[in-house]
Amino acid sequence: MTDRAAKPPFRRNGKPGKGRTAPPRAAWRDRDPDGPVILYGWHTVAMALQNPKRRFRKLILTENAARRLSEDGIKTRITPEIVRPNEIDRLLTPDAVHQGLFAEADPLPSPDIETLTQDGMVLVLDQITDPHNVGAIMRSAAAFAVKAIITTARHSPEATGVLAKAASGALELVPLVSVQNLARALTRLNELGFVTVGLDSEGSENLSAVALRQPLALVLGAEGKGLRQLTRETCSVVARLDMPGEIKSLNVSNAAVLALYIGASKLGLMA
Numbered sequence: 091m092t093d094r095a096a097k098p099p100f101r102r103n104g105k106p107g108k109g110r111t112a113p114p115r116a117a118w119r120d121r122d123p124d125g126p127v128i129l130y131g132w133h134t135v136a137m138a139l140q141n142p143k144r145r146f147r148k149l150i151l152t153e154n155a156a157r158r159l160s161e162d163g164i165k166t167r168i169t170p171e172i173v174r175p176n177e178i179d180r181l182l183t184p185d186a187v188h189q190g191l192f193a194e195a196d197p198l199p200s201p202d203i204e205t206l207t208q209d210g211m212v213l214v215l216d217q218i219t220d221p222h223n224v225g226a227i228m229r230s231a232a233a234f235a236v237k238a239i240i241t242t243a244r245h246s247p248e249a250t251g252v253l254a255k256a257a258s259g260a261l262e263l264v265p266l267v268s269v270q271n272l273a274r275a276l277t278r279l280n281e282l283g284f285v286t287v288g289l290d291s292e293g294s295e296n297l298s299a300v301a302l303r304q305p306l307a308l309v310l311g312a313e314g315k316g317l318r319q320l321t322r323e324t325c326s327v328v329a330r331l332d333m334p335g336e337i338k339s340l341n342v343s344n345a346a347v348l349a350l351y352i353g354a355s356k357l358g359l360m361a
Contacts, residue, residue, distance in 0.1 A: 126194035135191040137259030148194040155190030214309040221247035225256020226343035232260035276324040293330035
């Protein structure tokens with residue numbers, strides 16, 4: 091997939107299985123805000139079980155998964171239902187790798203922008219809708235100790251299912267801040283002293299050359315569309331990521347890693 095997040099930060103130059111019934115799947119796509127978060131896979135569920143802020147509604151395990159949790163000293167916190175692997179298969183799409191763990195839990199609370207600390211980095215996602223990409227971005231954000239990820243309430247994937255699996259436990263580590271209006275949120279970040287840097291292929295200078303300081307907000311645009319005009323206009327600066335090779339564009343999740351590395355290095359966070 092390319093985007094202006096394969097363009098922007100970069101310089102230019104479930105189908106259900108046959109015969110399966112899976113009620114949870116439809117719920118992931120258009121569910122009640124107070125409905126359950128679906129978690130599956132070893133890292134995703136194990137990290138959630140170790141997060142005291144995560145409240146579980148249901149936990150389904152295979153015998154092997156239950157044994158592994160016990161051996162690793164991870165408490166289930168609620169009484170799990172022990173089933174055969176194919177029972178979990180029926181709850182998920184055919185390509186889902188659950189490793190014997192499936193859970194329903196309450197969504198984690200969304201912090202307010204006003205509560206963000208005045209140090210380190212945050213990421214701002216401008217209508218990035220692919221859950222695989224957002225999950226991968228969250229995993230990278232956790233690796234770089236990002237303080238929070240800010241997304242729009244609409245035109246962004248729910249923190250459940252595929253996104254949670256791709257995040258590999260990062261949902262429990264990086265707070266998600268949901269806002270109604272991204273331009274207003276960026277304006278508030280500017281007022282709070284953040285340097286807001288939008289990443290776009292037509293940015294005025296290479297990100298490596300931009301003077302950065304803490305707190306820093308890196309703003310990534312959606313696949314295909316890139317940053318919206320009002321988002322660009324609200325950022326303190328719009329920068330690009332210059333690529334030395336023949337391919338000049340990156341997937342947005344890869345661009346996020348590169349931008350985070352540059353930001354962390356320039357802010358002295360890598361030591």
